[in-house]
Amino acid sequence: xxxxxTIDPITRIEGHAKITLYLDDKGEVSAAHFHTTQFRGFExxxxxxxxxxxxxxxxxxxxxxxxxxxxxxxxxxxxLMALKVPPAAGKLRRILxxxxxxxxxxxxFFYLSSPDLILGMDADPKERNxxxxxxxxxxxxxxxxxxxQFGQHIIETLAGKRIHxxxxxxxxxxxxxxxxxxxxxxxxxxxxxxIAQETLKGxxxxxxxxxxxxxxxxxxxxxxxxxxxxxxRAGYYQGKIRFTxxxxxxxxxxxxxxxxxxxxxEAVEPFTFMKFPYYKPYGYPDGMYRVxxxxxxxxVDHCGTPLAQQEWIEFRDLERSAVLSSFHYHYARLIExxxxxxxxQEYLEDPIITKRQAKYTASLNNLEGIGCCEAPRGTLxxxxxxxxxxxxxxxxxxxxxxxxxxxxxxxxxxxxxxxVRSEKLxxxxxxxxxxxxxxxxxxxxxSTHADGHMALQVQLLAPDGKLLDEIRR
Amino acid sequence: xTSIVLACGNGLRGDDGIAxxxxxxxxxxxxxxxxEIVCSHQWLPEQAExxxxxxxxxxxxxxxxxxxxxxxxxxxxxxxxEIASRTSHSLTPERLMSLASEIFGAxxxxxxxxxxxxxxxxxxxxxxxxxxxxxxxxxxQIEELLSAQSVSVR
Numbered sequence: 001x002x003x004x005x006t007i008d009p010i011t012r013i014e015g016h017a018k019i020t021l022y023l024d025d026k027g028e029v030s031a032a033h034f035h036t037t038q039f040r041g042f043e044x045x046x047x048x049x050x051x052x053x054x055x056x057x058x059x060x061x062x063x064x065x066x067x068x069x070x071x072x073x074x075x076x077x078x079x080l081m082a083l084k085v086p087p088a089a090g091k092l093r094r095i096l097x098x099x100x101x102x103x104x105x106x107x108x109f110f111y112l113s114s115p116d117l118i119l120g121m122d123a124d125p126k127e128r129n130x131x132x133x134x135x136x137x138x139x140x141x142x143x144x145x146x147x148x149q150f151g152q153h154i155i156e157t158l159a160g161k162r163i164h165x166x167x168x169x170x171x172x173x174x175x176x177x178x179x180x181x182x183x184x185x186x187x188x189x190x191x192x193x194x195i196a197q198e199t200l201k202g203x204x205x206x207x208x209x210x211x212x213x214x215x216x217x218x219x220x221x222x223x224x225x226x227x228x229x230x231x232x233r234a235g236y237y238q239g240k241i242r243f244t245x246x247x248x249x250x251x252x253x254x255x256x257x258x259x260x261x262x263x264x265x266e267a268v269e270p271f272t273f274m275k276f277p278y279y280k281p282y283g284y285p286d287g288m289y290r291v292x293x294x295x296x297x298x299x300v301d302h303c304g305t306p307l308a309q310q311e312w313i314e315f316r317d318l319e320r321s322a323v324l325s326s327f328h329y330h331y332a333r334l335i336e337x338x339x340x341x342x343x344x345q346e347y348l349e350d351p352i353i354t355k356r357q358a359k360y361t362a363s364l365n366n367l368e369g370i371g372c373c374e375a376p377r378g379t380l381x382x383x384x385x386x387x388x389x390x391x392x393x394x395x396x397x398x399x400x401x402x403x404x405x406x407x408x409x410x411x412x413x414x415x416x417x418x419x420v421r422s423e424k425l426x427x428x429x430x431x432x433x434x435x436x437x438x439x440x441x442x443x444x445x446x447s448t449h450a451d452g453h454m455a456l457q458v459q460l461l462a463p464d465g466k467l468l469d470e471i472r473r
Numbered sequence: 474x475t476s477i478v479l480a481c482g483n484g485l486r487g488d489d490g491i492a493x494x495x496x497x498x499x500x501x502x503x504x505x506x507x508x509e510i511v512c513s514h515q516w517l518p519e520q521a522e523x524x525x526x527x528x529x530x531x532x533x534x535x536x537x538x539x540x541x542x543x544x545x546x547x548x549x550x551x552x553x554x555e556i557a558s559r560t561s562h563s564l565t566p567e568r569l570m571s572l573a574s575e576i577f578g579a580x581x582x583x584x585x586x587x588x589x590x591x592x593x594x595x596x597x598x599x600x601x602x603x604x605x606x607x608x609x610x611x612x613x614q615i616e617e618l619l620s621a622q623s624v625s626v627r
Binding site for chain 1: 512513514518519521522533575576607
């Protein structure tokens with residue numbers, strides 16, 4: 001009988017989770033589980049509600065990426081009403097989504113992960129936070145705050161508030177963008193682009209210091225999935241689903257997200273509330289795939305904007321085929337910030353963006369609606385069925401973090417086997433195991449928060465239950 | 474003089490939403506381009522820049538540590554060493570002031586924290602009786618602070 005090591009809760013992620021490492025008789029890590037310990041139940045609590053309420057109910061799932069839930073839900077409602085949104089509204093929704101990507105990626109990179117990257121995985125946990133980064137590299141901390149603030153500023157300018165806006169509605173958006181607001185946003189983009197470029201430069205310079213982490217942070221073959229547009233770019237707001245393998249070969253392409261149940265299966269495990277989506281033709285768990293920034297950059301043949309394209313070429317040169325190390329989610333996130341800024345600039349410079357027609361209206365015309373978009377952490381699908389009165393009878397959500405669940409579990413096992421020595425635990429060892437999860441930037445439930453003093457307790461127990469070692473913070 | 478009101482709370486948890494309610498009422502009462510009103514669930518690092526541009530700041534929040542309906546005003550200032558924190562999920566006004574000063578090189582010359590004691594933090598958007606009765610006085614208190622009148626700090 002072996003021992004277990006529990007990391008509970010995992011810090012600097014969005015939501016509540018713990019990790020259990022199972023040791024064999026020799027003290028080697030033999031298995032690892034990533035447990036999501038919270039339960040939300042949105043799929044059930046929305047039953048019986050009118051469909052037009054869904055975007056505003058569903059965006060409450062999350063305080064970091066509410067815009068993604070708002071958009072996926074509004075798109076599902078567009079389908080229920082069988083209408084297309086006005087061209088200006090489509091572009092405004094895209095800007096909103098990219099702005100959210102900027103602020104969410106900035107939160108993940110600068111606030112949550114840069115302490116590990118700047119201060120080191122073994123740094124004192126009391127200082128290993130954004131404020132520690134501020135002491136060591138104040139410019140980087142300021143950049144992080146500026147980028148996150150800029151993403152939120154765009155959201156607020158368009159949608160009226162930074163978190164949980166009600167601006168996106170089934171059929172379009174509530175209010176067009178004024179020329180004055182558009183012009184003001186355009187003047188602010190160059191500074192943000194400069195920050196993104198400087199951060200990328202600094203990050204690439206640091207990569208050499210993380211060879212072991214790059215080699216062991218969920219670095220293994222898997223499928224990758226995401227939306228791709230007709231011109232072969234990552235489709236953040238719209239597109240068809242593509243699966244590629246670890247060699248970069250296309251496994252399946254041009255899949256309609258509305259048919260997701262044909263190619264995505266959903267498994268459950270007793271140790272967690274999070275589902276385990278998998279690629280159905282390969283079965284469970286062989287159908288493990290990854291989504292999010294790393295997947296999106298692996299899926300496409302080009303990036304689509306000039307500066308991000310240069311970075312993407314360099315990124316893809318890391319490996320001959322797909323980039324497999326999940327440590328590089330950080331790298332991909334920074335490239336996506338740059339891409340998003342350039343792409344927002346393109347949309348804002350399009351004269352159509354200030355057209356007054358921002359919404360179409362219709363009544364219920366379909367009894368089933370499916371909306372899909374790329375959330376910061378990966379592909380997001382909302383699927384609703386309604387009755388003839390428009391009341392929701394069924395809802396199913398495929399959340400990005402869930403789709404990375406198989407890879408996260410396997411990733412912590414890989415890292416734990418490399419870093420954890422059971423004879424004497426160190427905080428740095430366990431931080432590396434947590435950092436694997438942070439690389440994926442899981443969003444377990446951003447609308448519930450701990451009180452700010454997250455305790456970490458790790459116990460090493462003998463088979464008879466005797467406490468052999470313990471770490472607290 | 475530029476002023477900023479930073480209100481925080483959760484509008485779906487009873488009295489916890491009182492600061493947000495007061496902020497929305499202030500929108501309608503203050504016709505002043507020099508006053509910015511910002512509502513959020515928590516005070517976060519990215520609000521430091523907003524703060525750095527203001528000369529006067531009024532933080533507004535509900536409190537579990539104050540009797541329901543009681544209004545307290547506390548003067549706050551940048552304090553060296555206040556920046557350290559284990560989390561970036563939420564900040565105290567003092568830490569936000571220090572962050573503004575450290576990163577953006579400026580913080581309001583005068584800053585106050587107005588807390589309103591909450592009686593119920595259960596689900597819902599209704600306020601408890603005590604908090605509802607305190608609304609006029611709380612609005613007046615904040616407006617007095619913004620108009621830089623002398624106030625008694627409790």
